[in-house]
Amino acid sequence: MAEKYKVDKDLVRMEIVDFTFPEKEYRTSRHDTVLPYNWALGPTWTRFFDGLKEGKILGTRCKKCNKVLVPARTFCPICYEDMQEWIELPQEGSIETWCLVNYKYYGQVKEPPYIIAQIHLDKADCSLTHFIGGFNLSDPDKVRGKMKTVSRVKAVWSKEKHGDIYDIAHFKPV
Amino acid sequence: MAEQKEKPRKVAAMGMVPYEMALGPTWTRFFEGFKEKKILGTKCNKCGRVLVPARPFCSRCFEPMEEWVEVAQEGTIVTWSYVNYTYFGVTPDMIPLIGATIKLDGVDCGTGMWTQIGGFDIKDFELVTKKVKVGARVRAVWRRKRQGNFRDIDYWKIIE
Amino acid sequence: MGRAVAVIGTGQTKHGRRDDLSYPDLVREAVKKVFEDAGITPRDVDGVVYGSMPSMMEGVAYNHFYFADALRVVGKPLLRTETCGSTGQSVAHTAIHWVASGMADVILAIASEKENEGDAQATMMTILEPFLQVVIGGAPIAFSLQSREWMGYYHIDDAKAREAASIVSVDSHDGGLANPLAHIRVKLSKEDITNAPIITYPVRFYDVCPISDGACAVIFASEEKAKKICKKPAWVKGIGFRGEEYFIGDSSKAVWQSTIEASKEAYKEAGITNPLKELDVAEVYNPFSYQELMFLECLGLCPPGEAPDYVIKGTFSPGGELPCDPSGGVLCTNPIGAAGLIRVAEAALQVTGKAGEHQVEGAKLALSHAMGGAMQFNGVTILGSEL
Numbered sequence: 001m002a003e004k005y006k007v008d009k010d011l012v013r014m015e016i017v018d019f020t021f022p023e024k025e026y027r028t029s030r031h032d033t034v035l036p037y038n039w040a041l042g043p044t045w046t047r048f049f050d051g052l053k054e055g056k057i058l059g060t061r062c063k064k065c066n067k068v069l070v071p072a073r074t075f076c077p078i079c080y081e082d083m084q085e086w087i088e089l090p091q092e093g094s095i096e097t098w099c100l101v102n103y104k105y106y107g108q109v110k111e112p113p114y115i116i117a118q119i120h121l122d123k124a125d126c127s128l129t130h131f132i133g134g135f136n137l138s139d140p141d142k143v144r145g146k147m148k149t150v151s152r153v154k155a156v157w158s159k160e161k162h163g164d165i166y167d168i169a170h171f172k173p174v
Numbered sequence: 175m176a177e178q179k180e181k182p183r184k185v186a187a188m189g190m191v192p193y194e195m196a197l198g199p200t201w202t203r204f205f206e207g208f209k210e211k212k213i214l215g216t217k218c219n220k221c222g223r224v225l226v227p228a229r230p231f232c233s234r235c236f237e238p239m240e241e242w243v244e245v246a247q248e249g250t251i252v253t254w255s256y257v258n259y260t261y262f263g264v265t266p267d268m269i270p271l272i273g274a275t276i277k278l279d280g281v282d283c284g285t286g287m288w289t290q291i292g293g294f295d296i297k298d299f300e301l302v303t304k305k306v307k308v309g310a311r312v313r314a315v316w317r318r319k320r321q322g323n324f325r326d327i328d329y330w331k332i333i334e
Numbered sequence: 335m336g337r338a339v340a341v342i343g344t345g346q347t348k349h350g351r352r353d354d355l356s357y358p359d360l361v362r363e364a365v366k367k368v369f370e371d372a373g374i375t376p377r378d379v380d381g382v383v384y385g386s387m388p389s390m391m392e393g394v395a396y397n398h399f400y401f402a403d404a405l406r407v408v409g410k411p412l413l414r415t416e417t418c419g420s421t422g423q424s425v426a427h428t429a430i431h432w433v434a435s436g437m438a439d440v441i442l443a444i445a446s447e448k449e450n451e452g453d454a455q456a457t458m459m460t461i462l463e464p465f466l467q468v469v470i471g472g473a474p475i476a477f478s479l480q481s482r483e484w485m486g487y488y489h490i491d492d493a494k495a496r497e498a499a500s501i502v503s504v505d506s507h508d509g510g511l512a513n514p515l516a517h518i519r520v521k522l523s524k525e526d527i528t529n530a531p532i533i534t535y536p537v538r539f540y541d542v543c544p545i546s547d548g549a550c551a552v553i554f555a556s557e558e559k560a561k562k563i564c565k566k567p568a569w570v571k572g573i574g575f576r577g578e579e580y581f582i583g584d585s586s587k588a589v590w591q592s593t594i595e596a597s598k599e600a601y602k603e604a605g606i607t608n609p610l611k612e613l614d615v616a617e618v619y620n621p622f623s624y625q626e627l628m629f630l631e632c633l634g635l636c637p638p639g640e641a642p643d644y645v646i647k648g649t650f651s652p653g654g655e656l657p658c659d660p661s662g663g664v665l666c667t668n669p670i671g672a673a674g675l676i677r678v679a680e681a682a683l684q685v686t687g688k689a690g691e692h693q694v695e696g697a698k699l700a701l702s703h704a705m706g707g708a709m710q711f712n713g714v715t716i717l718g719s720e721l
Binding site for chain 2 (some may be wrong): 353354355356390393453454455456459462463465466467468469470471474475476478479480483485486487530533534535537579580581582583584585587609643655667
Binding site (some may be wrong): 016034 | 181182191260265267
């Protein structure tokens, strides 16, 4: 990370090195925010990501309402009960909605174009946010045509897994 | 199914967001003044207070503050503190430093936090406590090369 | 102030370094406890108020969205308020206004911080604009400057201020030892404090609050509901909140008007004319022991410039005329956003006799307080055992 920003020790200021603003005709002060974080995953999400590393998509079931939620949850958002029953979910599901992202911005997690979608995995009671891919996305009109025919998708795993959400590379049409 | 194999993990991440803030006419002029070794304030035509840094409007009367005043470069220490610890973005070579609020002569507020005391070996803490006192007189020492920012005043020198 | 309002339940997490839980799980720990304590269900709640430090602190912009499930706010109105250190008081006041206005009967107020997920001081530097009020040092320098200004203004001798600040720190840490939920639980001597390394002079290591993870939840209810639901509510007797200019040099921080005016308003509402005499316990916001001295004066608990004398003679120590921060205060527990609401919760525990080992015997009237912003805001809430 060190190469992505530099510290101006004199002005006590951070500067992100791979980003420039367009020239302005009035006087401005560049002041980038660079902050380190160390997020605690807690037991539930640690186990969920361990599962991804092993090529498994894990959810948890609420013992009260019986709903299966993915990503796995510590507690049911409706019943507020602990969700301690772990379920391995099928890696296929249907698309609830999708959006083609075809513009760039700073800090984007993926090079556009890409499709972000809500995917309802079989046996789950909610949908999961992830990418749709595995075919040519360069022409928006063709993408629209193709997506009209797609209803079912299947997880494609990344070659290298790090125990994070990108261990699933994307979902591809079945 | 993946069993819980280890203690809950933490994930390291870096939040990075670029910003470019407009200084606006008042603060642009204030920093232009720095380039010419001038400390500029503005005066409220209602309550008569002169404030530094210059303000577009009076914080109490809400009146525009359009009368520009060049103020004295000498003043009195209202308060000071000695910073001797690091955190993300602050490395050991950036400390210690002495932050101070200074009431400039003829100005109706303190400088706030951008002013630093210097001009002697501030690593010598005994010396610091001898020289730096609330009520001590100080004078601005400008940098030779000025770029129109708060560091154009290198430090405030104690007038013995 | 509109309708009468009462605290009918409180819930706090175990405060400290909570790497064992994700942030929503931590928030849930407090929320579960508050519902157990109040003996009601989320169905009985009309709305939720949440606050923390700037969400940048933990890297999730708008963390109240992230916590929607943990806050039990699904299907209910949600308000967010944040005023830096005084966030907890602002959250309480928002809930109190909501109930007092008659627009709601039962409001859940929650505040939290998981400081160990980010870098507290680096985040603190983002609170100010970066070109006019820049200085290295984060919160400790701001409040050290304030303490030094106060000492200079009243010509308080360094050694005397040091002595009084050490007593504040010793007393607070003794409180922390008696509070099972406190983050820092150590026995300290005055020597431990005066020999500790300087952080920002005159402030030394044990004069400074820790970096804590924690959450606090409080349920506020109207008179009618409180009497129906709760055997022993803590009644809101008065509240006050004041803000100041942005530029730190624009007003005196030694004679801190926002503290003075906020407390005056709260006392007036509560019918208190002699706070030192009438109050039984005070949860004063004390992230820095020197700062507590200035607060004792600005809250009207002793004459201006005389806080060190009063502290040295034991007025605010355990068993003194007005014990301060029996919970250990912010010096022992500082999940920043939550710290101001913890003060309210602790005041409620005191006046309902539920504070356990750190209970001040027979406390009937308690003050809670927090300050925030870039030395800009002060909030006070007074709770009592009688309506």
